[in-house]
Amino acid sequence: MPIEYASVRVVHKPWGVSDLRPWSGIDGTQDAVGELWFERADEGASKPALLLKLLFTNEPLSIQVHPDDTFARAMGMLNGKSEAWYILSAKPDAKIGIGLKHRVTPQDLRAAIRDGSIVELVQWRCVATGDVVFIPAGTIHALGPGIVLVEIQQHSDATYRLFDYGRGRELHEDNAVAVANAGPLRSGGRVARLTNERTILVASRYFVFERLQLPAGSSWALLAERETWMLVLDGHAAIGLKAVSVGQAVFANGGRASIEVGANGLTTLVAYPAAAPVAGLLQMLGEPSIDLLGSTPVPESTGVSKVRT
Numbered sequence: 001m002p003i004e005y006a007s008v009r010v011v012h013k014p015w016g017v018s019d020l021r022p023w024s025g026i027d028g029t030q031d032a033v034g035e036l037w038f039e040r041a042d043e044g045a046s047k048p049a050l051l052l053k054l055l056f057t058n059e060p061l062s063i064q065v066h067p068d069d070t071f072a073r074a075m076g077m078l079n080g081k082s083e084a085w086y087i088l089s090a091k092p093d094a095k096i097g098i099g100l101k102h103r104v105t106p107q108d109l110r111a112a113i114r115d116g117s118i119v120e121l122v123q124w125r126c127v128a129t130g131d132v133v134f135i136p137a138g139t140i141h142a143l144g145p146g147i148v149l150v151e152i153q154q155h156s157d158a159t160y161r162l163f164d165y166g167r168g169r170e171l172h173e174d175n176a177v178a179v180a181n182a183g184p185l186r187s188g189g190r191v192a193r194l195t196n197e198r199t200i201l202v203a204s205r206y207f208v209f210e211r212l213q214l215p216a217g218s219s220w221a222l223l224a225e226r227e228t229w230m231l232v233l234d235g236h237a238a239i240g241l242k243a244v245s246v247g248q249a250v251f252a253n254g255g256r257a258s259i260e261v262g263a264n265g266l267t268t269l270v271a272y273p274a275a276a277p278v279a280g281l282l283q284m285l286g287e288p289s290i291d292l293l294g295s296t297p298v299p300e301s302t303g304v305s306k307v308r309t
Contacts, residue, residue, distance in 0.1 A: 003240035003257050004041055006052070006229070006249035011035035014167060015059035015145070023054055023088070023148070023247040032058065038229065038249040049273040050207055052229045052249060053151040054088075061143040063097060063118055063163040067179040068137035072158055083153035084202040084209050085133040086269060088233070091146030097122035098133065098141050099185030109182045113162045113173050123184060132191060132201045132209075138181040150231060152209050152271040200277050201269075208274045212282065214266040219285040220259040224252040226272055228281075234267040258285075 010026055013034025020026050020033060038052040066081035073079070085096075100121050104112070112118040122142060127133070135141050140162065143149075160172035160179065192200040194210075202209040212230075214220060214237070222228070222239065229251055236245040240257040244250055259266070272278070 002252075003242045004251040005242055005244075006038035006251050007041040009037040009039055011037060015057055015061055017056040017058045020054075020056060038231070038251075040251055047155060048227050048229075048251070049155055050227065050229060050271055051151075051153050051155045052231060052271060053153070054247075055085075055143070055147070055149050055151055057143050057145050057147045059145050060165055062161045062165070062167075062169070063122060063140065063142040064159050064161050065140045065176050065180045066135075066137050066156070066160070067158050067175070071179050072156065075158075077156060077158055079154050079156055080137045081154045081156040081158050082137045082204060082206050083135050083151055084204070084207070085131075085135070086150040086201060086209070086211075087127050087129055087131040087133075088148040088150060089129055090127045090131075090148075094127055094146040095124045095144040096127050096133065096142065096147070097124050097144070098135065099123045099139055099181075100183055103183030106177050106182070109177050109180060110173060113171065113176065116163060118163045134202045134204060136181075136185075136204070138179055139185055140180055140182070150269055152207060152229070152269075154206050194277055194279075195282075198277075198282060203276060205275050206273065207271055208277050210270045210277065210281075212266070212268045212270055214259065214261045214268075216261060216263050216265045218261045220261070221283045221285055222252060222257045222259055223255075223278075223280050223283060224257070224272070225254065225278075226274065228252045228270060228272045231269045232266065233269060235264045236262040237266045238262075 010033055012031045016028060016032035016034030018028040018032060024036060026033060034056060036054040068080040101123050112121050160176040162176050194200050197212055197214055199211045201211055229249060231249040232244050232246050234246060238260040239250055242250055
């Protein structure tokens with residue numbers, strides 16, 4: 001199975017940062033960088049179902065909401081956008097907005113968008129390194145400053161802004177009200193340890209998001225029968241014939257590849273489109289094979305979850 005280095009698209013944002021280390025050596029001093037998008041290097045390759053990003057916030061982002069598949073398709077798009085965040089770092093007072101403090105009517109939501117009081121309606125929560133946030137389509141959400149995170153999402157850029165801190169960009173009142181679940185988000189689901197090496201961060205109908213922690217010097221087989229993204233958080237390894245280290249991402253699809261872990265071990269995030277974790281995704285070499293088609297059900301999670309190491 002060919003392993004592809006992911007190419008990186010730099011997205012400049014007014015709320016971005018100048019220093020992306022240790023995740024990237026890109027210099028943002030002349031034009032702040034808000035996002036890095038990991039994409040297939042071959043522009044002619046088929047479009048993936050998922051989009052993997054790094055986000056860097058130095059100012060608050062807009063308060064926004066994404067449509068579900070039904071609404072998006074009615075508007076001529078391929079699909080909606082549910083997403084998940086893994087917090088890589090957060091300043092002590094860093095906060096995210098997720099859901100509203102209480103349910104409001106569409107009329108009240110319109111009024112809050114128009115007069116800016118939507119900021120007070122949003123449920124703001126402190127976050128810390130290792131937190132996991134699942135944001136189903138329709139959830140009103142926002143990011144505050146001082147956060148670096150990994151985002152995995154359905155491949156869509158459908159975003160409706162409700163508030164933008166006076167930056168002068170367009171707001172999308174009608175569509176935002178139409179798609180928003182204008183109330184609290186139910187409490188976060190549980191993070192599940194599948195094996196000693198695999199932790200299931202999010203299992204939704206659109207994707208599974210995992211963290212792998214592989215010991216130094218170990219050898220593994222990655223059995224990626226479907227689109228699979230990997231982003232290195234710590235350590236280094238050879239995946240197939242590709243050497244990878246912190247901040248690098250690879251794409252795999254359709255077969256088996258070896259993972260030879262370096263002297264410092266390897267921690268990665270992995271994401272793939274599926275409704276449940278694939279039991280046979282990772283196999284230590286020399287161990288009995290696992291049914292490649294097997295899967296382990298994990299309850300769908302929402303909200304903020306904590307990862308225990």
